[in-house]
Amino acid sequence: MAQVEKKAGLLRKSSASKKPLKEKVVLMYDEIFAKDDPAKNNPRFWEELFLMRVNLEYLEGKLESLDGDDLMKIKDNVNSLFHHCIQALGEEHQIKVVNALQTLCALLWGVHQKNKSTSGFDIINMLMGFDKAELRMKDLMESLDTLLCGEGSESLKSLCLKLLLCLVTVTDNISQNSILEYVMINSIFEAILQILSTDPSRRQHGYDAVVLLALLVNYRKYESVNPYIVKLSIIDDETTLNGMGLVLSQALSEYNRQYRDKEEENQGGFFSAITNMVGSMFISDADEKISVQTNEAVLLALYEAVHLNRNFITVLAQSHPEIGMVSPPTTPVPTTPTTPSSMDVMNSAELPLDPNLQTSNLLITFLKYSSIVMQDTKDEHRLNSAKLCLIILSCIAEDQYANSFLHDDNMNFRVNLHRMPMRHRKKAADKNIPSRPLACAVLDLMVEFIVTHMMKEFPMDLYMRCVQVVHKLICYQKKCRVRLHYTWRELWSALINLLKFLMSNETTLLSKYNIFQLALQVVNLFNMFITYGDTFLPTPNSYDELYYEIVRMHQVFDNLYCMVLRLSTNTGQWKEAASKVTHALVNVRAIINHFNPKIESYAAVNHISQLSEDQVLEVVRSNYDTLTLKLQDGLDQYERYSEQPKEAAFFKELVRSISLNVRKNVSLNTLSQDFLLKEFSSIS
Numbered sequence: 001m002a003q004v005e006k007k008a009g010l011l012r013k014s015s016a017s018k019k020p021l022k023e024k025v026v027l028m029y030d031e032i033f034a035k036d037d038p039a040k041n042n043p044r045f046w047e048e049l050f051l052m053r054v055n056l057e058y059l060e061g062k063l064e065s066l067d068g069d070d071l072m073k074i075k076d077n078v079n080s081l082f083h084h085c086i087q088a089l090g091e092e093h094q095i096k097v098v099n100a101l102q103t104l105c106a107l108l109w110g111v112h113q114k115n116k117s118t119s120g121f122d123i124i125n126m127l128m129g130f131d132k133a134e135l136r137m138k139d140l141m142e143s144l145d146t147l148l149c150g151e152g153s154e155s156l157k158s159l160c161l162k163l164l165l166c167l168v169t170v171t172d173n174i175s176q177n178s179i180l181e182y183v184m185i186n187s188i189f190e191a192i193l194q195i196l197s198t199d200p201s202r203r204q205h206g207y208d209a210v211v212l213l214a215l216l217v218n219y220r221k222y223e224s225v226n227p228y229i230v231k232l233s234i235i236d237d238e239t240t241l242n243g244m245g246l247v248l249s250q251a252l253s254e255y256n257r258q259y260r261d262k263e264e265e266n267q268g269g270f271f272s273a274i275t276n277m278v279g280s281m282f283i284s285d286a287d288e289k290i291s292v293q294t295n296e297a298v299l300l301a302l303y304e305a306v307h308l309n310r311n312f313i314t315v316l317a318q319s320h321p322e323i324g325m326v327s328p329p330t331t332p333v334p335t336t337p338t339t340p341s342s343m344d345v346m347n348s349a350e351l352p353l354d355p356n357l358q359t360s361n362l363l364i365t366f367l368k369y370s371s372i373v374m375q376d377t378k379d380e381h382r383l384n385s386a387k388l389c390l391i392i393l394s395c396i397a398e399d400q401y402a403n404s405f406l407h408d409d410n411m412n413f414r415v416n417l418h419r420m421p422m423r424h425r426k427k428a429a430d431k432n433i434p435s436r437p438l439a440c441a442v443l444d445l446m447v448e449f450i451v452t453h454m455m456k457e458f459p460m461d462l463y464m465r466c467v468q469v470v471h472k473l474i475c476y477q478k479k480c481r482v483r484l485h486y487t488w489r490e491l492w493s494a495l496i497n498l499l500k501f502l503m504s505n506e507t508t509l510l511s512k513y514n515i516f517q518l519a520l521q522v523v524n525l526f527n528m529f530i531t532y533g534d535t536f537l538p539t540p541n542s543y544d545e546l547y548y549e550i551v552r553m554h555q556v557f558d559n560l561y562c563m564v565l566r567l568s569t570n571t572g573q574w575k576e577a578a579s580k581v582t583h584a585l586v587n588v589r590a591i592i593n594h595f596n597p598k599i600e601s602y603a604a605v606n607h608i609s610q611l612s613e614d615q616v617l618e619v620v621r622s623n624y625d626t627l628t629l630k631l632q633d634g635l636d637q638y639e640r641y642s643e644q645p646k647e648a649a650f651f652k653e654l655v656r657s658i659s660l661n662v663r664k665n666v667s668l669n670t671l672s673q674d675f676l677l678k679e680f681s682s683i684s
Contacts, residue, residue, distance in 0.1 A: 024052060025049070025052040025053065025054070025055050025058075026055060026058050028045070028048070028049050028052070029055070029058060029059055029062055030062075031045070032074070032077050032078075032080075032081055033062055033066070033074055033077070034074070034077075035073060035074060035077075037076070037077065037080070038077065038080075039080075046080075046084040046087075046088075049084070049099075050084070050085075050088045050091070050095075050096040050099045050100055050103075051093075051095065051096060051099075052099065053099065054099050054102040054103055054106070056102060056106055059103070059106045059107075059110070060106055060109070060110055063106070063107075063110030063111065063113070063114070064110065064113065066114070067114070068114050071111070071114050071126065072126070075125070075126055075129075078107070078111070078126060078127065079127070079128060079129045079132070081103070081107060082104070082107060082127045082128055082136065083128070083132070083136060084100075085100040085101075085103050085104045085107070086100075086104075086136060086139050086140045086143060087139075088100035089101070089140070089143035089144070089147065090143055094152070094153065094156065097147070097156060098156065098159060101156075101159045101160065101162075101163050102159070104140075104163055105162065105163050105166045107127065108127070108163075108166055108167055108170055108179075109166060109170055111123060111126050111127055112170040112171065114126075122178075123178060123179065124178055124179060127179075133182070134182070137179070137182035137183075137185075137186060138182070138185075138186050140186075141182065141183065141186035141187075141188060142186065144160050144163070144164065144188060144191070145188050145190075145191045147160045148160050148161070148188065148191040148192075148194070148195065149190075149191050149194050154200070154201070154204050154205070157195075157201065157204075157205055158204065158205060158208070161205055161208040161209065161212060162208070162666050164183075164188070164212055165208060165211070165212055165215075165662055165663075165666045166663070166666050167179060167180075167183070168180065168183070168212065168215045168216065168219075168659070168662075169215070169659040169660075169662050169663040169666070170663070171659075172656055172659060172660060173652075173656055173659075174215060174218060174219055174655060174656075174659055175218075175219055175220045175223070175652075177219070180216075180219050183216065183219075184219065184226065184227055184228070187227055187228070187231070189213075189227070189228055189231045189232075192209045192212065192213050193235070193237070193240050195209045196209055196210070196240055196243035196244050196247065197237065197239045197240040197243045198243075202243050202246065202247060206243070206244075206246070206247035206250075207247060207250075207251055207298075209247070210244060210247050210248060210298070210301040211297045211298070211301060211658075211662060213228065213232070213301065213304075214297060214300045214301035214304050214658075215655065215658070215659065215662070216228045217229050217232060217304050217308070218300075218304075218651065218655045222644055222648055229308060232304065232305070232308050232309055233308040233309055234309075235309055235311065235312075236311050241305075241309070241311055241312055241314070241315050242315055242318060244301075244305060244312070244315070245305075245312070245315035245316070245318060245362045248298055248301060248302050248305070248362060249360075249361075249362045249365045251295060251298040252295075252298060252302075252362075252365045252366055252368075252369045253360075253365050255294075255295055255298075255369055255372070256365065256368050256369055256372065259372050259418070263418075293381075294373055294381045294382055294384075294385040295385075296381065296384060296385055296388065296654060296657065296658050296661075297658045297661065297662060299385060299388045299389065299392070300388070300654065300655070300658060302362075302366065302392060303388055303391060303392050303395075306392055306395050306396060307392075307395050307641075307643065310399070310401075313396070313399050313401050313402045314401065315362060316361065316362050316363040316366075316396070316402065316405075317361050317362075317363060317405040317411065317438075318361055318362065319360070319361055361413075363396075363438060364413055364415050364438070364441070366389075366392070367415055367417065367438075367441050367442065367445055368415065368416065368417060368418065369389070370386075370389040370390075370393070370445060371417035371418040371419070371445055371448065372418045373385040373386055373389060374386045374389060374390075374445070374448075374449055374462075375418065375420045375452070377453065377459050377462065378457065381657070383459070383462075384650075384653075384654055384657070386459075386462055387461065387462060387465070387650065388654070390462060390465035390466060390469065391465065391641070391647070393442065393445075393469050394465060394468060394469055394472065394641050395641055397442070397469045397472035397473050397476075398472045398638070398640055398641060400476075403439075403473070403476040403480075405438070406437060406438045406439040406442065406473070407437050407439045407476070407477065407480075407482045407484060408437055409437060411437060411438065412435040412436055412437060413435060413436070413438060413441070414433045414434070414435050415433070415438070415441035415444075416433055417441065417444055417445055417448065419448060419452075420448070420452045436485070436486075437484065439473055439484055439486075440484065440485075440486050442469065442473065443470065443473065443486055443491060446466050446467075446469055446470050446491075447490050447491050447494045449462070449463075449466050450463070450466060450467075450494040450495065450497075450498055451494050451497070454497070454498065454501040456508075458505070458509060458512075458513070460509075460512070460513040460515070460518065463498070463518055464517065464518055464521065467495075467518065467521045467522060467525065468521070468638065470491065470525060471521065471524075471525060471528070471638055472638060474525070474528050474529075474536065475528075475636045475637075475638060477535075477536035478528065478532045478535050478536050478636050479636065481535050481536060482536060483536055483537065483538045484536070484538065485538045486538070488529075488537065488542060488545070488546070489545060489549060492526075492529075492546065492549045493549070495522050495525060495526070496549070496553045496556050498518075498522060499519060499522055499523075499556055499557075499560055500556050502515045502518065502519055503556075503559055503560060503563055506563065510574070514574070514577055516564065516567075516574060516577035516578050516580065516581050517577065519560065519564070519581050520577075520580050520581050520584055523560075523581060523584040523585055523588065524584055524635055526550070526588055527584060527587060527588070527632055527635050528635050528636065529546050530546070530587050530588070530591070530629065531587070531629075531631070531632060531635055532635070532636065533546060544617050544620055544621055545617075547591060547595065547620045548613065548616055548617055548620060550588060550591050550592065551591065551592060551595045551596060551599065551616065551620070552616070554592040554596060557585065557588050557589065557592060558592070560581070560585065561582065561585050561589060563578075564578040564579070564581040564582045564585070565578075565582055566578075568581075568582050584632075586630055586632075587629045587630060587632070590627070590628065590629055590630075591627065591629075594623070594626070594627045594628075595619065595620060595623060595627075598619050598623050599611060599616055599619050602615070602619050
């Protein structure tokens with residue numbers, strides 16, 4: 001061993017000057033790519049190979065230069081290289097392990113690149129040979145598991161995860177990656193959990209670990225039993241779940257921080273001066289400038305955790321420091337009205353550095369993230385991110401435990417959501433944001449989306465999901481008689497304006513969407529308030545304000561009724577859909593037809609040309625007893641979220657996009673060999 005180490009040291013030393021290593025390793029690669037067995041004339045060939053620094057550029061180029069037939073001719077040598085790489089993973093000499101890991105990455109990627117429909121060879125046979133594949137993959141996965149769970153270098157663990165990410169993402173569609181069958185059989189799930197549950201492994205490798213887990217969970221998830229899905233769904237270890245939550249929270253926080261930095265950058269300087277001077281002309285340009293690449297991989301990991309594991313829901317409310325991730329999460333504690341996030345603390349010198357004030361939770365971080373990515377849905381990645389955010393919120397909004405802390409009056413937070421620049425409103429000051437239960441922040445986010453996306457490229461699907469989230473929250477409030485102190489008028493106003501937009505753009509929208517589906521959901525939200533409002537609205541006055549808003553905006557509901565009546569009496573394709581909206585409007589129309597004549601009569605008797613809000617409310621309160629409404633069934637029922645089959649196509653494409661992005665970021669050239677060799681030089 002001493003001689004081997006001495007030789008490795010001399011090789012490294014000489015590489016700094018004459019670089020003989022590169023020439024030697026290239027010659028050895030050439031021997032592998034020849035037809036003869038490279039160890040035939042040199043029994044120490046494989047031992048020497050892994051002592052030398054990998055020349056990734058040459059190895060990748062060599063694989064790229066061969067066509068499928070040429071590669072098949074040297075299959076035995078490729079099998080040997082793959083086999084000896086796996087053997088080298090068990091070596092005590094760390095440099096051998098590092099070189100073997102990098103060689104495996106290059107080999108996996110290079111051989112998969114040749115797997116075209118015309119090449120006529122099987123990946124597994126090419127890399128391992130059919131007869132040895134099961135044994136080889138068992139040995140590989142066991143070695144990786146040992147390295148990930150051992151006491152070795154953190155850089156070595158990082159390289160193991162990079163290899164696994166490379167292995168998972170070599171095909172665009174991970175479900176077509178036949179090698180992953182062996183990763184299902186020889187699970188590394190426990191190794192991933194160990195990384196997430198221990199520090200400093202979590203801080204250094206947590207991101208790669210959760211992305212790897214999210215991808216593995218999506219391997220043939222609809223076709224067969226995926227052990228990673230099964231195992232993820234039953235985790236109940238608090239430390240592991242909290243560790244996963246911290247990793248996700250940190251990744252989302254980093255995105256939020258980058259966005260905020262860009263926002264602040266745009267608020268100063270020449271561009272800002274022009275924007276302020278000219279007014280709203282450049283708002284869209286300013287918005288486009290504030291662009292930070294979205295992170296669908298983290299969102300997918302969060303989704304899988306929320307969707308598959310009910311125990312993870314508790315992690316959403318765990319208070320923890322938003323930056324650093326050096327301490328374990330604490331039990332949720334009620335926050336005071338002055339509690340800012342740790343991000344705010346870091347940027348405000350006058351605030352005391354009280355650890356109790358520097359807490360946030362994953363849900364708050366996620367809501368802030370959602371408020372950013374949902375602003376602009378024109379870009380495909382942002383559209384996918386916005387959709388996934390709403391799917392996650394939908395899963396949360398129908399969970400009993402999640403709702404219990406969302407609506408908990410003892411858990412109040414200030415949530416500074418990002419709001420789209422609009423010419424008719426000013427940016428709200430952070431200090432004006434009240435401290436409220438988190439359900440208010442979710443509703444604020446939904447209202448913000450409704451108000452800001454009534455545009456030519458109408459995101460119909462996102463609107464449907466948005467209204468469904470609101471409906472699920474209200475169903476919980478009605479069921480549990482929770483009186484949330486929320487400014488419901490903002491929601492009612494947003495919904496009425498949405499109906500107005502649908503009618504104004506009837507022809508354009510009907511050529512693409514069934515807008516009556518959305519209109520029905522909106523009208524039924526009003527029916528929820530009308531029928532059950534007395535069980536969840538905060539005060540009797542809130543109920544009066546609901547009726548006032550319906551009467552005040554009666555023209556919108558009248559026009560909607562005329563539109564759906566027209567289409568429901570025709571024999572066109574929208575007859576049935578429009579008819580449902582017609583029936584749903586019965587109580588809204590009853591309120592309008594009941595109160596409008598009484599308001600007009602009151603104005604005439606008192607010789608008032610225009611009644612004030614208080615006067616209208618007085619008429620409403622004094623005429624409830626003569627109002628007749630119909631009981632409508634099923635208003636507080638909804639279809640629970642189910643991924644299969646409705647969302648299967650979306651997730652298939654999303655995972656494909658994530659896989660491509662991960663593959664690009666795990667490029668072998670980004671692995672700093674010099675850094676790795678420097679780290680291991682002390683060991684050698």
